[in-house]
Amino acid sequence: MTTNPPKLAELQLEYEQEPSLLKGDSPGKEWLDIPVEFRDGNWCHAAKPNVIEDLGFNNPRKWSPEDEDWQLEEGWQKKVKNGMKERLDKFRSFKLFMDICVRCGACADKCHFFLGSGDPKNMPVVRQELMRSVYRHEFTWSGKIFKGLVGARPLSEEVLKEWFMYFHQCTECRRCSVYCPFGIDTAEVTLMGRELLNLAGTNINWISEPASNCNRTGNHLGIEPHTYKNVVESLAEDIEDQTGVTVNPSFNRKGAEILFITPSGDVFGDPGIYTMMGYMMLFEHIGLDYTLSTYASEGGNFGLFSSNQSMKKINAKMFHEAERLGVKWILGGECGHMWRVVHQYMDTMNGPADFLEEPVSPITGTKFRNATSTKMVHIAEFTADLIHQGKLKLDPRRNDHLKTTFHDSCNIARGMGMMEEPRYVLRNVCNNFNEMPDHTIREETFCCGSGSGLNTDEYMDVRMRGGFPRASAVKHVKEKYDVNALVAICAIDRASLPPLMNYWNPGVSVYGLHELVGNALVMEGEDERTEDLREDEMEDLDSESTSREYDE
Amino acid sequence: MKVIYPLVAVLLLALVAYLGVAIGLEYLFGVIIPYVSVILFLGGFIWKIYDWVKSPVPFRIPTTCGQAKSLEWIKRDELESPSGFWGVFGRMSLEVLFFRSLFRNTKAELVPGPSLAYSSSKWLWMAGLIFHWSLLVIVLRHYRFFLAGVPGFVEFLESVDGFLQITLPTLYITDLLLVISVTFLVLRRLASAQMRIISLSTDYFPLFLILAIALSGISMRYLDKVDVVAIKVLVQGLVSFQFDAPGGIGGMFYVHLFLVCVLISYFPFSKLMHMGGIFLSPTRNLANNSREKRHINPWNPEVQYRTYAEYEDEFREKMVKADIPTEFSLPSEKEKI
Amino acid sequence: MSNTLNILITKNQDQILEKWLSLRLSFFSKQKQSLIMTQKDQFQNPIRHQLQEGLKDILENFEKKGEKFKEALEQICRILAIQDFPPSKAMALFYELKEIVREFTKKTGVGFNAKDWVEFNSAIETMTLEAFDCYSAHREKIYQLKVDESKNKAFMLLKKAGI
Known part of the structure; x- marks a missing residue:
């Protein structure tokens, strides 16, 4: 302790008078009156001028959200207002959702961004009100007469900034929509909000650039065909090194039975590549006649996150390529928003796919009746059928070093309704699988916090906040069941959950479902496996003979 | 502010009716206003529905809350993820x-531990349900004023509703429930901070x-x-388009009637239209079968996408070098010149 | 050894914890009160849950420190390091305890001597400095994650290029 203790009187004074420290800001203010504040880590880079030109959006320029002056064009308000009118006339969802919210508050605490930040503007209802307030002002008589009294306000630069911030703190995950008594879906409002932001020339680069790349080269990273092929072949070599089995992927091959499309993250990114290896091993194992395409080399569709037009433009390549190659049907890899687009938009936008056949599994003969029109099958459906029909030789003990839990991707769960298939596959390829707590899985799953094109590194702070509810559920199973493997069927998950886990729950790694399938597959002519696809040690297996056998 | 203004507005409206009748404007409040408001209500309601329906549903976007139709052996949840x-x-x-x-x-x-927020959301569901059902029963009970005789279902409702048989005239349970649930819904908005934030x-x-x-x-x-x-004479008169207001009904009735008129006139132009809107919500009223049956978008735009031919033109050389099949071979050196 | 103030903390742990937690939660919400404060479910409101757990561990181990104390600091700083308020506000959390205890002594009239107060102050300061280490470490981690992610996104390309 100090050698020169303060006098009692001094202490008394300090004790009585020491000023209190900084307090929370602006308590009690209405949310409308709290201005947005852009700080490092809470905004995404603005789209580069060349990207904007490429995509044909408004007002290409160099700017940053942190700038005081956003260099908006003359008359941007009019553009946005007209755009709003146009969209109200085109989308019943938008118009209806602007009118019928009763602000009952059921959604208030359902948003992962709200739960991770406590910011009232992240309550789904308030996020919608950001838009609704402008709608009232422009399009309803009560808003025009009573203005602020009924929660209406004019479109100002401040409002636009608020839109920019909060429509980029929504991952379009639809969790709030599950609890809404009228099914109001904030994702619809956010989608419109982002389209309007495009009209004002306020886009973010991480959404726009991949969309532009995808258009030109076929994938987000802008990888050209020879490099794409080269990379896939080197993954095939890795498979051979590890298992002794040769796999021979083909590219742009006419006459193949099936076109396989997966997000490019599976081809280029760690840990996505291990999932890609899993697909290739599976296809080799069952002798599937498939081809990859360098032209349609991207399953993901960042167009969904900026505008309907670019979504359609990017998606059009899938059918176009399938038709050119003359395949029978399309098989799609593990991805979230790709499947939102394929399941709910593709056929409407770019169908009908008359040139394809109704999908039938060439191995089991199973007809995929739920995909008779779009003619595109999800790999989890495909594999679940294979396992159910006993066509795969699997040794789940090869995943014994993993204690798994399963993260439902928002789009797969709430935009497609696929919950059981991946779980069925997972249970068959590993022995340790524990669910996260109720209300954090299936249709109530928490988003990874980086969906809808927000998985860019400058946005890490916000992403860590948004992913916190997910991480907290993982923490629970980690403590309870020693879970060390978080399995997901989404490329954005595979890219964004690793940093999330690394931050909140170090020791939990992220896996793709088909990576585990790849680990468990007992392939013909394989070398003895002691390591998984990541070259991590497997647990000692006594003998191969006890592996699960299936009758042909 | 958000609370005081509407409260004052309602009180003023009540006062207007009371005083209006007191100074002899019975015809205005008993005949003209009811007609106007019914016209506003019906016209507004139809207009609003038309306004919504006129915007198409370009995409099939149900929010799936359960297992979709998939492989035959996978149990599907038709109510949460309907396929038809x-x-x-x-x-x-x-x-x-x-x-x-x-x-x-x-x-x-079901989560262990005391949890205030949860029980309150259960209360929200219950209060909401009680409120809406009570309102429906009460509205149906009023049907007795519109017809010469009393229809059977109204008598049935009245007897069930009044089964407690306390007080005279019989106390209707729905009256009680309505008042309680509305009071709860008001208090709920006032009591919780975040409800205060979001309420307008x-x-x-x-x-x-x-x-x-x-x-x-x-x-x-x-x-x-x-x-x-x-009152019955008045209402019957209104229904049969006889435009005279009988006197001596009592001010309170006109307050009641006028407020109802305000409510139904206000109805089509407000959030109360959720009554009609719920049936149109595309995240709920569509089947999750978009891969099975093509959904048509009436304004499906023509979009110029990059075709394979354009792509190959740009990358042909690289593709040929990498042994990727192409539609056209590279022009030979001679042709190039 | 026993410090009157430490005893006070041990004895009134629940009330102090509640005060501390609600004071801190008010920082998260730009409103006076929000669901962040009232929603008590572990999974539906992880901020509240994990802060509560952490602060509780801090109070329980305030005198003896040890591994649990350190973990609690980590857990709290992990949440603070990514929020929308500046480090100064994040760190204020640890000073808040001083104020709460001061108010508590006033209210209950518990007597303590100068030495207790000096000791207590210094304990708070040490804790804050330790927390600052944690906080910085987590900020650094965020930047590390950014770097790692950019690498992982193009993993195969970098590998091919031999980087």
């Missing part, structure tokens, strides 16, 4: 009649209005009794 008409019918019925989605909140109560004056106004209507109605029945026969 009957599934959607079931889902919508649950939604409209029992507020299924709102109920979802209550499941959270337009959320309080209809609640206060309905409360005032209920209270004026109840007071007519139990306290400040009015001449029911005269």
